[in-house]
Amino acid sequence: xxxxxxxxxxxxxxxxxxxxxxxxxxxxxxxxxxxxxxxxxxxxxxxxxxxxxxxxxxxxxxxxxxxxxxxxxxxxxxxxxxxxxxxxxxxxxxxxxxxxxxxxxxxxxxxxxxxxxxxxxxxxxxxxxxxxxxxxxxxxxxxxxxxxxxxxxxxxxxxxxxxxxxxxxxxxxxxxxxxxxxxxxxxxxxxxxxxxxxxxxxxxxxxxxxxxxxxxxxxxxxxxxxxxxxxxxxxxxxxxxxxxxxxxxxxxxxxxxxxxxxxxxxxxxxxxxxxxxxxxxxxxxxxxxxxxxxxxxxxxxxxxxxxxxxxxxxxxxxxxxxxxxxxxxxxxxxxx
Amino acid sequence: xxxxxxxxxxxxxxxxxxxxxxxxxxxxxxxxxxxxxxxxxxxxxxxxxxxxxxxxxxxxxxxxxxxxxxxxxxxxxxxxxxxxxxxxxxxxxxxxxxxxxxxxxxxxxxxxxxxxxxxxxxxxxxxxxxxxxxxxxxxxxxxxxxxxxxxxxxxxxxxxxxxxxxxxxxxxxxxxxxxxxxxxxxxxxxxxxxxxxxxxxxxxxxxxxxxxxxxxxxxxxxxxxxxxxxxxxxxxxxxxxxxxxxxxxxxxxxxxxxxxxxxxxxxxxxxxxxxxxxxxxxxxxxxxxxxxxxxxxxxxxxxxxxxxxxxxxxxxxxxxxxxxxxxxxxxxxxxxxxxxxxxxxxxxxxxxxxxxxxxxxxxxxxxxxxxxxxxxxxxxxxxxxxxxxxxxxxxxxxxxxxxxxxxxxxxxxxxxxxxxxxxxxxxxxxxxxxxxxxxxxxxxxxxxxxxxxxxxxxxxxxx
Numbered sequence: 001x002x003x004x005x006x007x008x009x010x011x012x013x014x015x016x017x018x019x020x021x022x023x024x025x026x027x028x029x030x031x032x033x034x035x036x037x038x039x040x041x042x043x044x045x046x047x048x049x050x051x052x053x054x055x056x057x058x059x060x061x062x063x064x065x066x067x068x069x070x071x072x073x074x075x076x077x078x079x080x081x082x083x084x085x086x087x088x089x090x091x092x093x094x095x096x097x098x099x100x101x102x103x104x105x106x107x108x109x110x111x112x113x114x115x116x117x118x119x120x121x122x123x124x125x126x127x128x129x130x131x132x133x134x135x136x137x138x139x140x141x142x143x144x145x146x147x148x149x150x151x152x153x154x155x156x157x158x159x160x161x162x163x164x165x166x167x168x169x170x171x172x173x174x175x176x177x178x179x180x181x182x183x184x185x186x187x188x189x190x191x192x193x194x195x196x197x198x199x200x201x202x203x204x205x206x207x208x209x210x211x212x213x214x215x216x217x218x219x220x221x222x223x224x225x226x227x228x229x230x231x232x233x234x235x236x237x238x239x240x241x242x243x244x245x246x247x248x249x250x251x252x253x254x255x256x257x258x259x260x261x262x263x264x265x266x267x268x269x270x271x272x273x274x275x276x277x278x279x280x281x282x283x284x285x286x287x288x289x290x291x292x293x294x295x296x297x298x299x300x301x302x303x304x305x306x307x308x309x310x311x312x313x314x315x316x317x318x319x320x321x322x323x324x325x326x327x328x329x330x331x332x333x334x335x336x
Numbered sequence: 337x338x339x340x341x342x343x344x345x346x347x348x349x350x351x352x353x354x355x356x357x358x359x360x361x362x363x364x365x366x367x368x369x370x371x372x373x374x375x376x377x378x379x380x381x382x383x384x385x386x387x388x389x390x391x392x393x394x395x396x397x398x399x400x401x402x403x404x405x406x407x408x409x410x411x412x413x414x415x416x417x418x419x420x421x422x423x424x425x426x427x428x429x430x431x432x433x434x435x436x437x438x439x440x441x442x443x444x445x446x447x448x449x450x451x452x453x454x455x456x457x458x459x460x461x462x463x464x465x466x467x468x469x470x471x472x473x474x475x476x477x478x479x480x481x482x483x484x485x486x487x488x489x490x491x492x493x494x495x496x497x498x499x500x501x502x503x504x505x506x507x508x509x510x511x512x513x514x515x516x517x518x519x520x521x522x523x524x525x526x527x528x529x530x531x532x533x534x535x536x537x538x539x540x541x542x543x544x545x546x547x548x549x550x551x552x553x554x555x556x557x558x559x560x561x562x563x564x565x566x567x568x569x570x571x572x573x574x575x576x577x578x579x580x581x582x583x584x585x586x587x588x589x590x591x592x593x594x595x596x597x598x599x600x601x602x603x604x605x606x607x608x609x610x611x612x613x614x615x616x617x618x619x620x621x622x623x624x625x626x627x628x629x630x631x632x633x634x635x636x637x638x639x640x641x642x643x644x645x646x647x648x649x650x651x652x653x654x655x656x657x658x659x660x661x662x663x664x665x666x667x668x669x670x671x672x673x674x675x676x677x678x679x680x681x682x683x684x685x686x687x688x689x690x691x692x693x694x695x696x697x698x699x700x701x702x703x704x705x706x707x708x709x710x711x712x713x714x715x716x717x718x719x720x721x722x723x724x725x726x727x728x729x730x731x732x733x734x735x736x737x738x739x740x741x742x743x744x745x746x747x748x749x750x751x752x753x754x755x756x757x758x759x760x761x762x763x764x765x766x767x768x769x770x771x772x773x774x775x776x777x778x779x780x781x782x783x784x785x786x787x788x789x790x791x792x793x794x795x796x797x798x799x
Contacts, residue, residue, distance in 0.1 A: 051447035054402065058439045064409055065432030072424020072500075079413025079420075080742040086414055087753035091760050094403040098764055101399035105392070105771050147421075149744045295425045296495075296502040306433055314440045321444050324455060335450050 003300040004290040007070035010307055012270040014066055016263045018059035023262055025053045027176015029096060029123025033116055035191045042116055044329050046100055046336045048183035051325045055318055069303050073147055073293035074277045081149025082133060085156055089129045096122025104336045131168030134269060135161040138218050140279035143286050160217035167210045174199040175258050181251040185328050200243040207239050220272035231271060235264035340741045342750040343415040352716050353761050354408050357401035359715050362476055363530025364394045365469035367562055372462045385551050396771050419730055419740030426492055426503045427482050434478035442471030473523060480519050481509055486731050488514040488584045501734060517577040524573060528566025528679060529711035534559035537776045539704035547778015560690055563683035571676055582631045585732060587645045588725030591665035593627055595641045602627035602639035612662050660727040671717035675710040682707055
């Protein structure tokens with residue numbers, strides 16, 4: 001396996017980790033004003049992701065850094081091409097992170113209500129925009145022979161991408177609801193279970209709509225062939241099975257399969273892209289791939305050594321973090 | 337205005353804003369870890385209260401640093417895509433490593449620390465805050481590996497076919513001489529910032545008899561040591577850094593000193609009011625020979641001036657304007673050095689009194705809250721000077737700033753994002769300051785002592 005492929009996989013892994021972990025963070029943020037009817041309940045909801053959200057967000061920062069280091073042209077083309085969308089996402093992420101930290105530092109109810117709504121908006125916007133961004137990468141955007149995006153802002157808001165945005169929003173919200181069923185207690189727990197039950201079917205419908213739309217909007221079906229492979233089929237199955245677990249109150253399993261579904265969807269997307277990293281809608285020759293977008297072999301080698309040593313270490317201590325705080329959040333032990 | 341100017345504004349605003357929070361994170365993480373270690377070692381609850389009080393302020397500040405840091409990492413691709421393509425092979429690596437080694441460490445263990453007071457053993461809990469401190473300070477190392485390449489490119493080769501710089505020696509990036517004068521400077525300024533931040537808050541509360549007196553008394557001692565160590569080390573190190581700068585970026589030094597023409601021996605500008613377009617002094621007070629002394633440790637040595645350096649660069653790099661904005665470089669340099677010395681004097685005076693077991697006078701305690709502004713002024717003006725002084729280069733000698741800007745982004749989008757970011761930054765700064773002030777004020781004690789006109793607080797030793 002070439003180092004270019006290894007880095008393509010590594011970045012796929014980083015985005016998989018990011019969507020799996022930060023996915024439920026977003027969902028919890030989106031559900032915050034609706035599942036928490038008073039301050040104590042809303043505090044509980046924020047505290048379910050309290051020890052985790054900051055570490056989860058680093059997956060995105062690392063994925064961005066890895067794109068920069070391994071595929072500078074991908075990083076440059078995508079970030080400058082999706083400029084305004086990214087700026088909006090960054091503002092949402094700024095507001096969201098600060099909201100979690102600031103809300104509980106003052107007793108004032110108006111202060112807390114303000115930050116709760118900002119946490120909601122700051123979670124909703126990226127949950128939506130990630131679907132839009134990924135869909136555009138796969139569908140193809142106008143990239144010219146100089147690797148420059150020439151499509152303008154509104155080109156990104158095509159129906160297919162918007163549908164994908166809706167799907168990522170719905171999927172993350174369900175993921176967050178299921179996460180809450182594992183960590184919340186009392187009324188919040190009941191409401192989270194209710195939400196998971198209500199959300200599951202719409203999510204499945206949306207996911208399958210997106211799969212159907214992908215047939216027309218992208219070349220992913222042709223690339224994957226008659227047998228799309230275990231990840232693609234597994235992704236579809238996972239989202240179906242989630243409903244069965246939710247209905248039978250097996251929320252631990254539901255969370256696992258939900259995460260699996262998200263992970264396999266990211267893997268399928270990357271699989272469908274390979275070896276391209278950004279598809280040009282103007283001419284396939286202008287697409288960015290793991291060769292014309294990549295760093296030099298030397299840099300890839302250095303980065304591979306660093307990644308192979310430190311990614312496992314990070315995984316170990318993040319797992320430890322989740323292990324320490326596996327218990328449900330109760331009225332005590334609130335920090336945020 | 338075109339996209340270049342707007343992008344430069346956005347980069348400047350974002351970076352200065354981000355660095356408003358970073359130094360306090362660097363320094364305060366270490367001091368909180370130290371206080372908690374004292375608690376574990378001595379079992380004295382006061383140290384725990386100290387760690388928790390400062391820990392809370394640390395968290396408020398940390399959040400702001402983290403969220404603005406994401407913009408910091410993404411804006412290279414967003415606004416400086418051509419720069420990113422040109423140096424990505426080199427510059428991307430330290431950024432990715434920063435995230436992988438430092439951001440994961442600090443963020444994950446901070447989460448564990450916040451929720452772990454009753455969950456973990458005392459000793460393990462103290463370890464987690466040390467890991468946060470190590471992570472934060474490691475992140476400074478890696479981002480400065482990246483920045484040092486912009487100041488002094490090393491370990492690379494130019495690939496003409498791909499039109500980019502490529503890494504040839506990762507070790508050279510890590511041993512970049514610029515890094516090892518710059519990194520200590522940032523570390524020490526972090527310590528100094530945390531010291532003055534704590535000093536101001538301690539003084540405020542001690543003067544008004546708010547909160548737990550013992551907490552603030554001991555914190556004051558910790559803060560004084562940090563402030564003295566930080567400010568003195570930052571000055572000493574700054575001197576080394578300036579001498580390094582004369583060697584590697586003489587134009588930056590010439591601008592910082594408003595030295596229009598080469599001098600031998602070179603005089604040091606105490607105060608210059610200059611005419612930048614015509615490159616001459618309008619009014620100046622200069623001390624003979626001192627610049628030669630500062631730059632080379634010799635009283636008779638030539639320091640090159642802006643005009644001569646520009647001629648040199650024109651011969652080497654082709655026609656063009658190679659002088660940075662002189663007034664900006666000059667005044668930001670003075671703001672940094674001036675506040676640095678002021679901090680050293682203030683901190684030394686306080687430590688002297690405390691060591692001699694003398695009372696800290698009320699005027700001193702009244703001044704300290706205002707002195708919190710000093711490290712912020714020094715940090716911001718220091719970076720402004722460093723980055724402005726390198727202009728017109730984005731990577732010294734290799735690429736000009738104007739060549740680095742994104743070509744795919746229309747100016748209206750940059751304007752929109754610039755306005756949005758500035759608005760959000762402004763609003764959050766208000767919220768942040770409000771929250772810091774609210775949380776920095778200790779509770780008013782019930783049995784308040786009778787108000788005296790001259791309040792003098794005895795700031796004893798740590799016991």
